Amino acid sequence: MELMKPHRMLFCLWSVALLIAVGLTNAETLELKARPGSKVRIDGTSTVHDWTVEGNLIGGSATVGAGFPLEAAQAVTPGPVAATVNAFIPITSLKSVKDGKPYSTKMDEIMYEKLGKPTHRNIAYSLDELILKSAPEANGAPFLFEAKGKLVVAGVTNLIQLPVEVTPMGEGQVKFATKTSLKMTDYKIEPPAPTIALGLIKTGDEVQLQVEWMTGKPVGK
Amino acid sequence: MAMLGGVRLIAQEGQGSSIAPAYTGPKVKVAVIGLGVWGREILSVLGRLPQAEVAALCDSYPAFLKRGARQAPGAVNEADAAKVIADRDISALIVATPTHQHREIALAALRAGKHVYCEAPLAHCLEDARAIAVAARALPGQVFQAGLQYRADPQRHFLLPFIRSGAIGRWIMARTQYFKKESWRRASSTPEREKEINWRLDQALSLGLVGEIGMHHLDQVSWFMDRRPIAVSGQGSIRLWADGRTVADTVQAQLEFPEAVNAYFSASLASSFGGEAETYHGSDATILMRESSAWMFKEVDSPLLGWEVYARKEQFQKDTGIVLKLGGSKQASFSEAEVKAEAEKTALYYSIEAFLRNCSSVDMARKDFVEVFGGDDPGLLRNHLSEVKRVPTGGYEEGYRATVLAIKSAEAVAQSKRILLEDEWFELT
Numbered sequence: 001m002e003l004m005k006p007h008r009m010l011f012c013l014w015s016v017a018l019l020i021a022v023g024l025t026n027a028e029t030l031e032l033k034a035r036p037g038s039k040v041r042i043d044g045t046s047t048v049h050d051w052t053v054e055g056n057l058i059g060g061s062a063t064v065g066a067g068f069p070l071e072a073a074q075a076v077t078p079g080p081v082a083a084t085v086n087a088f089i090p091i092t093s094l095k096s097v098k099d100g101k102p103y104s105t106k107m108d109e110i111m112y113e114k115l116g117k118p119t120h121r122n123i124a125y126s127l128d129e130l131i132l133k134s135a136p137e138a139n140g141a142p143f144l145f146e147a148k149g150k151l152v153v154a155g156v157t158n159l160i161q162l163p164v165e166v167t168p169m170g171e172g173q174v175k176f177a178t179k180t181s182l183k184m185t186d187y188k189i190e191p192p193a194p195t196i197a198l199g200l201i202k203t204g205d206e207v208q209l210q211v212e213w214m215t216g217k218p219v220g221k
Numbered sequence: 222m223a224m225l226g227g228v229r230l231i232a233q234e235g236q237g238s239s240i241a242p243a244y245t246g247p248k249v250k251v252a253v254i255g256l257g258v259w260g261r262e263i264l265s266v267l268g269r270l271p272q273a274e275v276a277a278l279c280d281s282y283p284a285f286l287k288r289g290a291r292q293a294p295g296a297v298n299e300a301d302a303a304k305v306i307a308d309r310d311i312s313a314l315i316v317a318t319p320t321h322q323h324r325e326i327a328l329a330a331l332r333a334g335k336h337v338y339c340e341a342p343l344a345h346c347l348e349d350a351r352a353i354a355v356a357a358r359a360l361p362g363q364v365f366q367a368g369l370q371y372r373a374d375p376q377r378h379f380l381l382p383f384i385r386s387g388a389i390g391r392w393i394m395a396r397t398q399y400f401k402k403e404s405w406r407r408a409s410s411t412p413e414r415e416k417e418i419n420w421r422l423d424q425a426l427s428l429g430l431v432g433e434i435g436m437h438h439l440d441q442v443s444w445f446m447d448r449r450p451i452a453v454s455g456q457g458s459i460r461l462w463a464d465g466r467t468v469a470d471t472v473q474a475q476l477e478f479p480e481a482v483n484a485y486f487s488a489s490l491a492s493s494f495g496g497e498a499e500t501y502h503g504s505d506a507t508i509l510m511r512e513s514s515a516w517m518f519k520e521v522d523s524p525l526l527g528w529e530v531y532a533r534k535e536q537f538q539k540d541t542g543i544v545l546k547l548g549g550s551k552q553a554s555f556s557e558a559e560v561k562a563e564a565e566k567t568a569l570y571y572s573i574e575a576f577l578r579n580c581s582s583v584d585m586a587r588k589d590f591v592e593v594f595g596g597d598d599p600g601l602l603r604n605h606l607s608e609v610k611r612v613p614t615g616g617y618e619e620g621y622r623a624t625v626l627a628i629k630s631a632e633a634v635a636q637s638k639r640i641l642l643e644d645e646w647f648e649l650t
Contacts, residue, residue: 036594036601056608057586059593090589095582095610102610105272105578109246 029082030070032062032174032215039212040089045204051103053111055094058213060087060125062176067132069143072168076143078132085127085149085176087213091115110192114184116154124152130164142167142177153187172217179210247585249336249577252277252296252305254326255318256289257418258407259340263317264292266573269565273577279305282414302326306333313364313580315573316340319420320427324349331356336364336580338573341615342428342436342624343367347646350624354649357617361607362587364579367620370572371441376513377568378613380545384445389503390523392446395484396500397438399430402493404462405470422466428631429468430488431455436627438499439476440619442484443626445501450476450484450626452641455634461491474630486630509542513568516542575612583609622647 040055064070065082091112096103115123127149134144142165151160165177183205184191191203251273253264260280267273275293279302280286286298299305306314306329313336316326320342327339337357344350357365371377405422409415421427428436443449453476457469471489478484499510505523509516518540519529533544586609590602615623625646633640 034593036590036605054610056605057589057593090592092585093589097610100610102578102582102612105246 028066029063030065030068031218032064033218034059034061034087035173035214035216037214039210040094041210042094042207043210044207047200047202051107051203052097053094054097055089057093058087058089058211059122060085062087062127062174062215069132069135069166070168070172070174072136072140072170074168076132076135078134081130081132081145083127083130085125085130085147087126088122088124090122091117091120106194110194114154114189114192120152120155126150128159140167142175147178151182153182154189156187158186169214169216174215176213176215177211179208181206181208183207246272247581248272248274249313249580249584250274250276250311251313251315251577251580252279252308252311253289253293253315253317254279254302254305255316255322255340256280256282256285257317257319260285260315260317261289261292262569263315263573264289266567266570268292269570270574270577272574272581276311277305277308282418303329306330306335312336312584313338313576315576317368320433321345321349321420324353327353328356331360331363331365334363336576336583338366338368338576339620340368341440341620342432342627343620344624345426345428345432345628347625347628350621350628351649354617354621358649362583362603363606364576364583364611365617365620366572366576366579367615367617367623368572369437369440369615369619369623370568371437372444372615372619373572373575373612374513374568375571376515376546377441377510380508380510380515381445383545384501384508385447388506388526389501389508389517390505390520391503392478392480392482393502393504394482395442395446395502397435397442397484397486397498398495399434399438399486399488399497400493400495401490401497403490404464405490406462406464406466419466422464422468424467424635427468428627429457429634430470430472430490431457431474431486431634432627432631435472435474435486435488435630436623438486439474439484439626439630440615440623441499442476442501443478443622444619446478446482448478449622449647450478450642452477452639453626453630453633454639455630456637457634460489469634472634474634476626476630508545513546513566515545517545518542572614575614579609579611579614582611618649621649 038056038058040058042053044051062083062085067076067081068083069076094111096107096111127147129148131146132143133146136143145164145166147162147164149160150157162178162180167175167177169175184207185205191205193200193202249272251267253260253275256264256278264275267275275296277297277299278286278289278293279299280289281300286300290296290298305311314330315338316323316330317340318326323339323344327337330337339353343353407418409418421433427433453474455472455474457472459466459469460471462470470491474486476484497511501508506517506519509518516535529543535542535544583606586606587602590605594601596602629640629642
């Protein structure tokens with residue numbers, strides 16, 4: 001067996017180090033594409049009653065690198081994880097609901113208008129930085145991340161920081177989940193104030209956003 | 222026994238309020254097939270719904286087509302239903318033909334990918350009703366709505382939890398009635414055409430008063446009680462319109478529910494007094510409904526609900542009715558025009574509105590899904606569309622069961638007999 005010469009060994013080590021430093025290479029990255037089964041819920045308030053909007057459509061994809069948990073029992077190290085995410089929610093997939101039933105088409109139309117229809121068809125998110133905070137403490141529990149990225153609502157872009165739960169679902173599927181509060185005025189949306197039979201309704205500026213995004217390896221890979 | 226008082230039941234503002242920005246949402250391209258009296262009534266409702274675009278009208282009878290065209294001047298007029306069904310631009314079809322013609326049109330429309338609103342009863346025989354319901358069940362990505370308009374009426378949706386929660390106490394009985402002095406006979410220029418348009422007078426094609434009218438009442442009683450009747454008996458006779466018809470102009474039907482609770486339906490085309498009404502008797506209170514208004518009459522020994530103290534009340538001779546009317550809260554202040562606009566919204570209006578809304582929701586969901594995931598996997602798309610939240614109405618299942626009830630009730634009336642209602646008749650296999 002021929003031993004590797006010292007200068008060739010040094011070159012190989014240097015090459016490996018370079019690949020690690022760059023972060024993502026084709027060999028190490030995996031694309032997770034959006035799959036059906038996602039959930040979006042927005043809860044808000046008004047002077048008359050609380051309201052809820054729901055959707056079940058999130059598009060886009062994530063590309064994840066080494067250290068991203070794809071299996072429930074995967075050993076991980078807290079810290080930055082190489083990943084890109086571009087996800088979007090078609091605004092017309094969001095509907096007002098009450099007691100599990102569709103609520104008001106008028107409210108839906110007002111919401112679409114406020115979210116920028118027809119100019120801006122989607123709410124969009126792109127990831128800048130993903131940091132693994134902790135591994136699951138119990139079997140089946142999610143991996144906890146912190147994500148920094150850009151959220152675009154009604155054409156207005158804001159940097160936001162989100163707590164993200166990542167749950168490998170088996171068979172190459174991964175669920176991303178987050179909850180956060182947002183202010184409409186941060187996105188230059190004037191809280192709706194429609195007039196109804198009971199008088200003027202004033203909608204609260206702050207809303208609670210909950211998202212479950214289902215992704216998976218492209219079929220056949 | 223003296224009654225304590227009636228409370229008019231009032232639903233919350235929401236779907237019902239007319240005070241809002243002008244409609245700017247998507248329109249549904251809809252065709253109406255069958256332009257008899259009821260078809261034109263539907264057309265009139267469509268004309269008041271901004272979300273409707275009446276794209277085509279269809280009737281094999283030129284006079285009906287001409288009359289319909291006056292109500293929808295921009296629509297294509299067509300005598301052949303197949304051509305309307307083949308039109309790819311049309312998203313939704315309303316089938317308002319004679320009952321015995323529903324099957325062929327509804328099945329063809331479903332096969333063509335249309336959303337279908339099929340008038341109730343779905344059919345005049347079990348075989349046809351089952352064929353329509355089974356076809357609709359197999360296509361969850363399309364909207365199928367049976368014309369059970371009470372099932373979409375917000376007033377009745379408001380009353381439903383109220384009644385089911387036991388607010389009227391123990392169920393005693395239900396009585397519903399339809400009294401209207403009219404012959405049902407339509408005039409025509411030729412004997413052949415006259416026979417055709419008077420299909421409702423022919424027992425071979427028509428379920429008569431109990432089927433065409435009473436079905437809505439009987440379905441509602443079952444819906445409110447949340448149970449199915451176990452037997453039906455009936456009788457009918459021709460008291461006034463002895464013009465060769467083979468269906469009775471005056472009928473009574475009795476539905477027997479479990480625990481010895483009965484529902485009675487009386488109807489006549491020979492006398493108008495009393496009009497149309499539904500009465501739900503409970504041990505604590507009775508609810509009276511007339512069109513979309515309702516009142517509650519409490520027994521003197523019934524428990525205090527609390528809210529009725531502040532509710533509006535109306536006097537009915539010695540009885541006081543507590544108003545149970547949609548949008549009638551004392552807090553709300555409506556202008557005269559708004560009150561008038563709300564009053565014009567009939568159960569049919571809400572039913573068609575719900576149909577269009579569900580069509581629009583499904584169409585929008587399809588568009589969004591294809592944009593996100595493409596349209597390569599019909600199974601995924603169908604699953605997605607089947608999960609689209611829809612305004613509750615009478616779907617294929619409710620339509621089928623109500624039709625079975627109508628068919629068996631008509632049979633009981635025609636033969637003056639009692640029929641035990643077998644479970645298997647109501648199952649879709």
